[in-house]
Amino acid sequence: MPQPLRLALIALLTAALTGCAARPVNPAFSVSSSDAKKTIDTIQQAPAPLDRPVIACAGWADPGFASGHVTRQLRKAFANANDQTLAVNFVGRYRFDTCRDKLIAAVDAAFPSDDPTWTTEVDVVAFSMGGLVARYAAAPPLADARPTPTSKRRLKIRRLLTISTPHRGATLARLPAFEPRILSMRAGSPLLEHLDAAWPTRGYDFTAYTRLKDPIVGSSNTAPLGITPYWVAPPPFARSHQEAYRDPRIVADILRRLRGETPLTAPHPAPLPQ
Numbered sequence: 001m002p003q004p005l006r007l008a009l010i011a012l013l014t015a016a017l018t019g020c021a022a023r024p025v026n027p028a029f030s031v032s033s034s035d036a037k038k039t040i041d042t043i044q045q046a047p048a049p050l051d052r053p054v055i056a057c058a059g060w061a062d063p064g065f066a067s068g069h070v071t072r073q074l075r076k077a078f079a080n081a082n083d084q085t086l087a088v089n090f091v092g093r094y095r096f097d098t099c100r101d102k103l104i105a106a107v108d109a110a111f112p113s114d115d116p117t118w119t120t121e122v123d124v125v126a127f128s129m130g131g132l133v134a135r136y137a138a139a140p141p142l143a144d145a146r147p148t149p150t151s152k153r154r155l156k157i158r159r160l161l162t163i164s165t166p167h168r169g170a171t172l173a174r175l176p177a178f179e180p181r182i183l184s185m186r187a188g189s190p191l192l193e194h195l196d197a198a199w200p201t202r203g204y205d206f207t208a209y210t211r212l213k214d215p216i217v218g219s220s221n222t223a224p225l226g227i228t229p230y231w232v233a234p235p236p237f238a239r240s241h242q243e244a245y246r247d248p249r250i251v252a253d254i255l256r257r258l259r260g261e262t263p264l265t266a267p268h269p270a271p272l273p274q
Contacts, residue, residue, distance in 0.1 A: 023233040024212070024273045028266035029249065033235065036248040039264065040073070040255065047079040048259050052158060053111050053122045054081075057103065057130025058089035059164075060181065066127035066163075066245040074125075077255050086110045090133060095180045096191055097141065099133045101148035104155055118156040125254060127245040128217065129185065131165030131208075132195065139198040142190065157204040161254050164210050164217055164244040168192070168225065171218040187221075199224055207257065209250045212273065216241040220272055228269040 031039070056070035067087035075081040088106050090099045104119060111120040124134045137155035145151070166173070169187030177183060184191040208229035210222035219240075223229040232249050234240040244250065253264045 023236075025233070026231055026270050028268065028270035029230045029232055029253070029264065031249050031252070031264045033248050036252040036264070039252040040077075040248060043252075043255050043259065044076045047077060047081075049080045050074075050078045050084045050258065051123075051260070053084045053086065053107075053120065054258065055103070055107060055122050055124045055134075056085065056087045057124060057126035057134055058087070058091075059128030059130050060185075061091070062089055062127070062130075063091050064089040067130070069245055070125050070127070070251075073251055073255065074258075077259070088130075090130070093181075095146075096133065096136055096184050097145045097148055099181070100137045100141065101150045103133055103137045104150040104153050107155060108150075108153070113156075115156075117152070118154055121156045121158050123159040123161075123258060124155075124157055125161045125163075126165060127163045128165055128241070129181065131160070131162030131167065132185065132191070134160055134162075135167075135195050135198075135202075136191065138202065138204065139195060142194050157202075159205045159207075159257070161207045161257065162209070162222070163250060164214060164222055164241050165208065166217045166221050167195075167208070167223050168221040169218075170216060170221065171214075172216050196224065209244070209253070211240045211244045211247060214241045214244075228271060230265045230269050231272055 054074055056067035058064055058067040064087055067089055071085045071087045074085045086106060088103055090102060093099045093102055107119045107122060113120040126134045138157045141151055166185050169192060170185045173182050173185040208223035210219045210229040210231050211234045212219050212231055219231060256263050
């Protein structure tokens with residue numbers, strides 16, 4: 001092997017090993033990926049029934065990779081999940097009003113409700129932008145929102161679990177953009193201010209997860225003001241944001257919560273590393 005190539009490989013391996021050693025461990029979420037995978041295997045060996053339907057929401061420009069992965073994990077972990085899970089993506093919807101409309105209409109179609117205002121009660125596992133859509137669907141629409149077929153209906157959420165959601169805005173949304181959804185994901189947008197105003201009366205349990213070094217959303221943006229997300233360090237060479245929904249630590253904790261079991265996380269999140 002030529003000397004320059006050998007030196008380059010040594011430098012690459014050294015950087016990788018150094019990165020592994022330097023990765024911070026969350027004292028409130030200290031489970032390893034290998035132990036989390038064992039937890040998932042144990043759960044799948046003894047499927048339990050879901051208490052209520054679970055809706056998996058995809059992120060921006062995601063045709064269903066995140067929501068599909070979540071529903072597959074749920075269907076392995078719960079005995080009745082084939083009939084009680086629903087994956088929703090928002091491809092082709094370019095405003096949060098129409099994303100809200102699609103989510104509520106999909107829940108109504110899969111799990112009909114006689115209530116004129118609220119859908120059937122559901123749990124929601126949402127990745128990235130999908131968490132904002134779920135929050136918006138549970139809140140009243142914006143005052144200047146365009147009317148949609150579901151404008152007068154709201155998503156009745158019992159538990160909302162979000163992964164890498166830009167609750168305080170997305171870092172990349174600051175860049176020049178024209179799509180209304182991206183503009184709405186800028187910090188201080190009318191949508192985010194509306195969701196923050198509705199937050200105190202939300203009426204559902206909430207848990208946020210994130211991975212460190214998220215260049216798309218920003219790890220510190222992944223929970224509403226006053227709330228700290230449960231964070232984990234991404235594995236070496238992993239895409240922190242795009243693959244967060246596949247992180248076995250996050251998946252295992254979500255499954256345990258949905259099963260009513262003791263979470264892998266501590267009762268109070270630890271601060272994000274500086």
